[in-house]
């Protein structure tokens with residue numbers, strides 16, 4: 001990370017009051033410093049560059065206008081809060097951003113007294129701010145509560161639930177709508193087109209002027225009519241601007257304002273902060289502002305890995321490397337949709353992240369981006385399924401958490417053919433605790449009618465996608481972030497074999513112990529078994545379970561009959577996970593070791609704690625689910641630890 005000169009303004013800021021004392025000129029300099037540090041850090045360690053660059057001036061104006069030593073500032077998603085981190089005493093640790101034991105990529109209650117709410121998932125800020133406003137009022141305090149939410153995050157039902165109640169309660173709070181017309185990709189939905197009506201704002205102004213002079217020209221009564229019309233100006237204005245929507249929620253609407261003009265922003269915030277009821281300030285910003293590559297390609301620079309800071313280019317990897325699971329999912333859906341016109345791909349604001357952007361190109365009429373609305377995506381898919389379609393709901397494991405009731409009530413209870421493809425299942429690395437997809441097995445495996453599978457490699461992912469879509473009821477496939485072991489996916493000209501329902505495969509036989517592994521843990525289990533043979537002379541079998549539900553019961557029972565030491569391995573939480581399913585089966589059959597001739601089971605998985613950020617490799621090692629962890633579990637099982 002760039003070392004700032006000790007004379008730089010940023011180096012002198014340790015808390016919000018330092019910023020509040022600065023002049024407009026100094027704030028402009030500070031904006032330059034902030035951008036330099038953010039670009040530098042992201043170019044080295046990756047991160048949410050474009051969102052953070054877009055709110056530099058907005059952040060400074062909030063710091064200047066509000067008293068952030070007392071007032072509470074809440075960031076929605078929190079991926080845009082790098083300037084906020086830098087202004088609240090975290091400059092020295094900024095080089096550790098998103099790294100193991102370093103500072104988080106998102107605001108965290110535990111990280112700073114100025115982070116008032118932990119975030120990572122979107123659209124929570126209005127509800128959280130309202131709760132804080134009520135808490136303040138009940139405690140007889142009088143500080144302000146300000147939330148900053150993007151236009152993408154505003155599309156979620158949760159945001160509207162917050163607005164709805166906030167307008168009704170009428171408590172003093174400010175919502176800043178950061179409108180850059182982007183989610184990760186271009187923002188979608190009717191709200192987004194409504195907000196963009198701001199562009200036509202000069203037209204109504206002109207219309208109003210013309211209308212007024214026409215009224216005045218009416219003999220005798222014209223002047224009175226013009227006066228009456230001017231009194232009604234507010235309602236006329238709101239009729240033609242996005243204010244109409246927020247005023248209907250009983251917010252005082254102010255805007256739209258240029259979100260890069262610090263002076264105007266400060267003016268508006270100064271006015272807004274004296275209001276004693278809910279206000280919404282509509283701010284227009286450019287995502288990636290101040291860094292040409294990010295301004296030109298804000299989707300790519302939304303969340304990036306390292307890049308050349310001068311050019312924005314990513315150093316090419318030699319040989320290209322294997323395809324990511326995300327790419328394999330997208331390509332498989334596209335190829336299956338060629339011959340099956342019932343397949344509809346659905347994403348919740350993540351076409352690139354889920355690999356469905358290629359589906360958007362190849363089958364635009366059967367591609368739907370619902371916005372950041374995961375619960376709606378699931379019920380919408382359920383509706384489609386009632387009409388004989390086969391929706392492919394492509395959502396990250398962590399974000400599908402929001403849709404639990406829709407999965408149970410709308411999909412599985414009605415046994416509808418909705419297919420869930422859960423990307424980023426397992427530890428995702430630098431995005432940390434809010435983004436790890438470690439709960440999906442536990443929140444899915446107890447739901448009746450659902451089939452739940454996880455592939456060991458890319459080829460098996462393609463087969464499982466085909467299998468899910470061929471099943472009549474609901475199915476889910478979970479697969480990890482990034483690249484797999486590099487297994488060749490069958491060519492488009494070759495048919496995709498289906499995976500036999502509830503059948504695993506024995507990949508390696510043995511005599512001393514068996515590892516029953518799921519998904520991303522299958523290859524590390526094979527490596528562990530090999531290492532145990534090479535180093536300890538142990539003979540360890542490895543079984544790829546493939547299915548969490550229906551569990552390959554007969555095969556597992558057969559293994560339990562042959563091996564007295566069983567180790568299960570999964571990249572998900574232990575509580576209620578895959579290993580628990582194996583334990584339940586064995587307990588129900590009376591095969592656990594308290595019975596004569598029973599077997600002992602050790603489970604490898606994520607312990608009952610939130611896992612922080614770091615590289616996936618570091619984190620897997622830390623929680624003991626990597627090759628070494630599996631090996632250690634087998635050694636402990638056979639009494640050689």
Ligand SMILES: Cc1ncc(C[n+]2csc(CCOP(=O)(O)OP(=O)(O)O)c2C)c(N)n1
Pocket residue numbers: 051054077079080120121122149150151152153154178180182183184287302348349350372374399402
């Ligand atoms: C519930 C949930 N779904 C998806 C995401 C992934 N995500 C992170 S930021 C983002 C776009 C947010 O858009 P906006 O609020 O307009 O902020 P911007 O990035 O444009 O500043 C998305 C979809 C998320 N964080 N939370």
